[in-house]
Amino acid sequence: MPIYLFWGEDDFAMGKAIAKLQDAVLDPNWLSFNTDKLTADTSETIIDGLNQAMTPPFGMGGRFVWLENTTVCQTCPEALLNELKRTLPAVPPTSTLLLTSRKKPDGRAKSTKLLQKHAEIREFALIPPWRTDDLIRNVQQVARDMNLKLTPRAVELLAESIGNNTRQLWSELEKLQLFGGNTSQPIDDRAVAQLTIANTQNSLQLATAIRDGKTDQAVGLVAELLNLNEPPLRIVATLIGQFRTWLLIRVMIESGERDDSAIAKFAELGNPKRLYFLRKELNAIAAPQLLQTLPILRDLELGLKRGANPAEFLPMKVVELCLVCQPAPRHSPARRR
Template sequence: MPVYVYWGEDDYAIEKAIQKLRDRVLAPEWSSFNYNAIPPDGSDALIDGLNQAMTPKFGAGGRLVWLMNTTLAQQCPENVLNELQRTLSVIPEDSFLLLTSRKKFDERLKSTKLLKKFATEYREFALVPPWKKELIVKSVSQVAKDIGLQITPQGLEIIAEAVGNDTRLLHNELEKLQLYTGGSKQPLEVNTINKLVRNTTQNSLQLAAAIREGDTPKALTLVADLINANEPALRILATLIGQFRTWLWVKIMIENGEKNQQAIAQAAEVGNPKRIYFLQQEIRSLSLKQLISIPPILLRLEINLKQGANPMSALQTTTIELCQICIKNKY
């Protein structure tokens, strides 16, 4: 059945998958007649989308109906469920129904079970957690391979550190490097990568270190530099969450008496166990209580940013609060 369900937080990867599906299904000269993108705000958006999917196509190619950010991920009224049951099994072979959502489809819903039953493709586009550096390096390597770009292992590490889990930025940076090489098959030199790829993740890590030290003036300067460099606030936050999460897990394992660096690295999801010694040194002046108090504050910042708070103001306020926590009761 020509039903496609895409969901997840990797917006860029979903955009690319949708474009690929559009290019495959639609004939360019007939796309204005055979393509419908239906936003979720209409009261009858779901029913309208299903009706459009049943409408015969015009001319060449197929028909594509896209239910954008569908509410079916979280709820399904009885009348919509009935329409789904009636429609999904009889959608014409040249008519394609696409449903997308940033939220995971609730597996308990009958509508989700129905979509999984009839879907040609039911696919999650998840962002790699920012603290899983090995997976980010693997992603960089795969995209570079896909576009025919030769990069040394050290170069892959540098790019992974620079782009984090931002797949849009990853593609942009690699395409820039590809243009620079002019199709050369020689691996890019590290110096070239350092000159062409802007590393704001490193500055975000410096921000985390300044907060850890309770150095408010330095931390606020780094916040201003990052925002003025057009670094997205949520990306800065993702780096902070990943770094403080790692520090917290290392501290928990140490407090529990664990001395095996391999075991600590596994719990903290640190790829190289040799890093554990340095992480221990970084947090030796912080108590477990201090580190435990930080994640809820970062979570509150994430909520505020997603609700439209001013990035500079929100980051500055939270940075001051975190610095005060880290400087108090040090031992």
């Protein structure tokens, strides 16, 4: 299929896919003749790109037309829609037409439905940091693409330390690939720990510090995350996702449910084996405490969206969350007289 729509916020992963597609289509000796890249924010530019896609390539290889940052799947005037209807079915096999956008296509739009019929659509969305299973699968997929063998624990360590930073994941795996050389043995977690740069200050660590009621550590992590230019709303989104997962698991455990598969399904976990570790993590906190965190997190999100200063508002709410999650004091037994 010579027509593609790539969308999502993972610019690095999308860039890799675009480069791979260009390599498959273009002849290196005829790049300047057969490559067209247009910022497709107007109907006129998109129509120009469609006309270029209908033009036969010069010399060897195919023609590659890239309509960058297109809004065609959000707003599409009738005249442009008619041009798409006329052109998309007729794009010759010697041309490849690529449309890219950071925004998710509007499934109700006629232009989106038309592209669903004639184009291959690929999503390049950033994986939410709390979806550990998806992060692990992403590490496994990129390692396979690089023909790199990793032990299961090495994969988990990379997912934990790098998160959804695709650019850094590729960089660290390239480093491990050089380290491994031509050996057939999989690279283990010790090599990963020694050779890779871990994003030690991440939002999941903040969630853990809050859950354990470690106020000083949590406030320190907030400051470091903000210094690293981590978007405040992204920090909050991670906290909401993590605390929601913990609450669902804790509710099921306290209700007497013992079937790990049932708990995992209720908490939307892809891997029931993770429950072994999650149970241990939740030993010191009860469901009512976790339930109290959600209104605070919603207030935090709403305040930031309304323009509150993250450097002041975020630490204040984190302290409030830590107080809610403080472990209940243990009373020592009374001494006998």
